[in-house]
Amino acid sequence: MSASTGSQPAxxxxxxxxPQELRWALTDVRVLTWRTLxxxxxxxxxLLNVTVQPLIFVLLFSYVFxxxxxxxxxxxxxxxxxxGIFAINMGGTAQGTAIGLAVDLSSGLIDRxxxxxxxxxxxxxxxxxxxxxxxxxxxxxxxxxxxLVGWRIHRGPADVLLALGxxxxxxxxxxxxxxxxxxxxxxxxxxxxxxxxxxxPLSLTxxxxxxxxHLTPWLRDIANWNPVSVLAAAxxxxxxxxxxxxxxxxxxxxxxxxxxxxxxxxxxxVLAPLAVWLYVRRxxx
Amino acid sequence: xxxxxxxxxxxxSARALTGLDLSxxxxxxxxxxxxxxxxxxxxxxxxxxxxxxxxxWARVAGHDVVAAGHAVRRRIGLSxxxxxxxxxLTGRSNLVMIGELSRLPRRxxxxxxxxxxxxxxxxxxARRPVRTYSGGMRRRLDLAASLLGRPSVLFLDEPTTGLxxxxxxxxxxxxxxxxxxxxTLLLTxxxxxxxxxxADRICVIDGGxxxxxxxxxxxxxxxxxxxxxxxxxxxxxxxAAEILCCHAAGPVRRLPGGGSLEVPVFPRxxxxxxxxxxxxxxxxxxxxxxxxxxxxxxxxxxxTRREASTGPDGxxxx
Numbered sequence: 034m035s036a037s038t039g040s041q042p043a044x045x046x047x048x049x050x051x052p053q054e055l056r057w058a059l060t061d062v063r064v065l066t067w068r069t070l071x072x073x074x075x076x077x078x079x080l081l082n083v084t085v086q087p088l089i090f091v092l093l094f095s096y097v098f099x100x101x102x103x104x105x106x107x108x109x110x111x112x113x114x115x116x117g118i119f120a121i122n123m124g125g126t127a128q129g130t131a132i133g134l135a136v137d138l139s140s141g142l143i144d145r146x147x148x149x150x151x152x153x154x155x156x157x158x159x160x161x162x163x164x165x166x167x168x169x170x171x172x173x174x175x176x177x178x179x180x181l182v183g184w185r186i187h188r189g190p191a192d193v194l195l196a197l198g199x200x201x202x203x204x205x206x207x208x209x210x211x212x213x214x215x216x217x218x219x220x221x222x223x224x225x226x227x228x229x230x231x232x233x234p235l236s237l238t239x240x241x242x243x244x245x246x247h248l249t250p251w252l253r254d255i256a257n258w259n260p261v262s263v264l265a266a267a268x269x270x271x272x273x274x275x276x277x278x279x280x281x282x283x284x285x286x287x288x289x290x291x292x293x294x295x296x297x298x299x300x301x302x303v304l305a306p307l308a309v310w311l312y313v314r315r316x317x318x
Numbered sequence: 319x320x321x322x323x324x325x326x327x328x329x330x331s332a333r334a335l336t337g338l339d340l341s342x343x344x345x346x347x348x349x350x351x352x353x354x355x356x357x358x359x360x361x362x363x364x365x366x367x368x369x370x371x372x373x374x375w376a377r378v379a380g381h382d383v384v385a386a387g388h389a390v391r392r393r394i395g396l397s398x399x400x401x402x403x404x405x406x407l408t409g410r411s412n413l414v415m416i417g418e419l420s421r422l423p424r425r426x427x428x429x430x431x432x433x434x435x436x437x438x439x440x441x442x443x444a445r446r447p448v449r450t451y452s453g454g455m456r457r458r459l460d461l462a463a464s465l466l467g468r469p470s471v472l473f474l475d476e477p478t479t480g481l482x483x484x485x486x487x488x489x490x491x492x493x494x495x496x497x498x499x500x501x502t503l504l505l506t507x508x509x510x511x512x513x514x515x516x517a518d519r520i521c522v523i524d525g526g527x528x529x530x531x532x533x534x535x536x537x538x539x540x541x542x543x544x545x546x547x548x549x550x551x552x553x554x555x556x557x558a559a560e561i562l563c564c565h566a567a568g569p570v571r572r573l574p575g576g577g578s579l580e581v582p583v584f585p586r587x588x589x590x591x592x593x594x595x596x597x598x599x600x601x602x603x604x605x606x607x608x609x610x611x612x613x614x615x616x617x618x619x620x621x622t623r624r625e626a627s628t629g630p631d632g633x634x635x636x
Contacts, residue, residue, distance in 0.1 A: 065419075067415075068404065068407065068411075071407055072406035072407060075407065141400045142400060145463065147367070149416065149420055150388055216543040224618070315527050
């Protein structure tokens with residue numbers, strides 16, 4: 034066990050050991066991603082969040098709001114709605130990550146991980162990757178139920194893949210935000226409470242369900258820069274769905290693909306190191 | 319193998335540990351014994367690199383716990399007060415996962431998991447989620463999990479707390495097996511019997527510091543007195559008590575229910591024979607006689623109460 038790295042490795046030895054350390058870190062991430070997904074086999078109710086919930090959202094909003102909300106330019110509301118629900122689901126990834134990590138912290142399992150010679154970032158990386166995979170299920174269910182209520186894709190596969198890529202990038206950023214919340218929360222309940230107080234306002238001050246054109250100016254500015262709005266606008270544009278936001282002279286609404294990519298990249302660049310730092314700091318007390 | 323000097327830790331204004339000195343040679347078993355809140359868990363968490371000490375230093379398996387935490391983690395196993403395994407995974411999946419995280423190749427992790435499941439009598443439950451396990455099975459799985467990386471130093475924090483007597487006995491058997499394999503073991507417990515059964519040496523801690531250290535026999539000898547329990551015909555009790563007074567190490571007590579005396583004595587060779595002879599010479603028949611050695615309970619009460627107020631004079635055996 035100790036043969037691969039001596040107790041007092043020379044500097045050269047330490048550098049030579051790098052690829053080995055990296056391989057081990059990747060193994061840790063793989064094992065912990067697998068662990069989060071393997072839990073579903075014994076507790077399938079964990080899938081409700083990413084299966085039944087998107088389905089209910091699509092059915093509920095497409096029947097309740099259809100007709101009540103008139104889009105500028107009179108576009109098809111159901112075609113408009115699906116990208117919005119899609120974007121909200123991507124942001125919702127944060128909730129699963131926050132609660133999952135909070136539960137792990139309170140169960141003592143994280144103590145076991147900390148006593149093992151494993152990579153410290155792997156606990157968070159494994160969790161966020163597994164949650165990303167779950168979000169993929171939510172995306173598929175949203176799309177399938179969207180097709181059911183009359184939503185259609187009007188562009189080619191390249192645009193669709195780009196939309197999916199932007200969506201997953203945002204979901205990954207949201208997962209890291211959730212990781213930060215999970216590290217700060219006192220338990221699953223507080224993680225859930227914090228998650229909801231952020232996710233609900235963020236979802237509703239966006240163009241997910243409505244057009245931002247008629248909002249009060251200050252609220253409109255917030256909504257136009259909201260990463261949920263930006264992702265929804267990008268998806269609408271890439272999938273050829275009604276996109277009245279294209280007429281809004283706000284930079285993120287004029288360049289939603291680029292804006293969404295920048296938003297997600299910036300969030301990951303800040304939140305991922307922050308979450309790891311919080312994890313290590315929590316270890317020390 | 320484990321070496322600590324002046325290890326201290328506070329949580330806010332609460333001083334959990336005020337200066338722990340500890341020395342556990344390779345292959346031996348040390349027990350940290352103390353009441354709830356004595357600082358046992360804090361000590362283990364610092365030695366296992368989960369907590370950073372405020373003061374002092376510790377070396378485990380030759381590495382500093384702060385400066386070389388990663389090297390320490392490579393050589394230790396930890397089983398905590400609460401079973402730290404994934405409730406939603408099967409027993410086998412838990413062990414394979416922890417094996418891989420302990421740097422075993424996947425195939426080796428699987429092989430070792432199967433071996434440990436068999437050794438801890440968990441094969442039949444191996445494919446069930448851990449949430450269906452009983453308390454004893456969970457503890458055994460948790461212990462198995464701490465052994466996957468073949469640690470040379472093992473920390474067991476109150477391994478049998480909350481278990482029924484049968485499961486406790488079974489777990490003691492398992493722990494003795496590990497000790498026989500040459501693992502260095504640091505065990506914490508609030509059960510005196512457990513310390514007596516398993517440990518080579520005992521370190522009594524109370525209020526965040528060491529109040530006594532030694533082998534179970536040494537600690538018992540420190541308390542000094544054993545008790546002679548005598549059963550004598552009721553008519554001769556008063557006279558027997560008078561005679562035994564000059565042989566006793568303290569006041570002779572008449573036990574409720576009549577017919578029995580409890581005599582504190584300093585144990586020595588030939589003591590029982592002498593007592594019987596003296597009573598026989600006085601014409602008193604002895605129906606029954608037994609020598610009760612001081613138990614660790616006596617030691618525990620003596621050390622965690624009395625000496626906490628009188629200070630640690632002469633407590634440091636090392």
